[in-house]
């Protein structure tokens with residue numbers, strides 16, 4: 525498949541280029557010291573992570589520890605409730621160990637850290653999901669783990685903080701500024717600058733400076749590789765459409781990478797939150813503009829001064845003012861369609877999937893479910909494969925407090 529001179533049969537090797545660019549997006553915007561340590565990670569990634577030994581070990585871990593391959597489930601009752609013309613399917617990343625797709629890249633990053641002889645992994649976390657996944661990987665490999673987290677987020681996300689500590693991680697409270705994710709990123713980068721000889725920074729999505737958007741995509745590509753083969757095996761065909769939610773964009777890139785060279789429509793779903801006004805959503809690709817933040821060039825939501833603006837979504841995992849540079853590129857190419865789902869529709873989909881299929885999805889993943897349900901009503905034949913990025917256990921307290929148990933009134 526070709527689009528604007530991009531040959532998708534060799535796309536995953538061609539992009540990003542050596543400097544980490546997907547077209548004009550991506551790259552690495554860091555000071556010299558940090559750049560040196562990023563270069564070290566890039567080199568290690570190309571030499572170590574492509575070695576037969578590394579690949580074999582990661583494969584074994586995916587099977588024995590993570591529980592991969594995760595299945596695809598035919599959502600038959602949901603499909604019937606929408607008229608039965610379109611068949612919906614879910615790739616069950618909610619069944620990945622620790623309940624979401626994030627462990628796919630955290631296990632890869634931590635294994636790379638081990639091969640590089642590092643003793644520690646460092647990261648920031650907002651809602652705590654990345655922190656928990658990385659703490660899980662660190663415990664498995666016997667690495668120290670420092671997770672930087674804003675003081676406000678620490679209070680809000682008590683269960684995830686407890687999980688990280690139980691897993692042996694050191695949760696470092698950040699008290700600067702608004703005491704949330706942005707300050708946590710700054711603090712984690714500062715710490716990494718001091719400790720880069722013995723530590724490695726582990727980014728939680730397909731964002732940040734090169735090589736992370738590439739590396740995280742590659743570690744997540746297991747989702748798309750499995751899904752394509754499983755779907756063909758189950759149905760004899762490729763899906764008509766593939767749908768995934770986009771925060772930073774890692775679960776989406778993992779799924780999309782498996783289908784870029786196929787005649788398959790691909791949809792990325794961003795959170796519209798409470799509406800289109802600045803501050804009420806986190807749909808960066810839909811409403812943002814080009815800019816540099818956190819060491820990379822992409823499309824982002826900016827305030828009047830050009831800094832990352834405050835964003836909002838009911839799904840804390842989608843609450844980020846930018847998305848990965850590769851998504852910005854695929855959007856410009858027209859290969860992936862990006863669209864939005866608001867809080868209310870995602871919550872409705874949360875209850876619908878729970879009650880019709882016995883699967884309680886994460887509120888992030890519910891955005892993809894809601895979009896697939898809308899899409900099914902517009903199509904007249906075919907199938908939709910949803911990437912169900914995670915399970916909803918983490919969201920239950922919030923759901924109960926704000927929406928109850930979803931009984932029809």
Ligand SMILES: *Cc1c(COP(=O)(O)O)cnc(C)c1O
Nearest residue numbers: 729771772773774775841888914
């Ligand atoms: C973190 C998270 C997301 C968003 O992250 P991406 O990098 O966009 O995939 C989506 N779903 C779940 C369940 C998450 O925990």
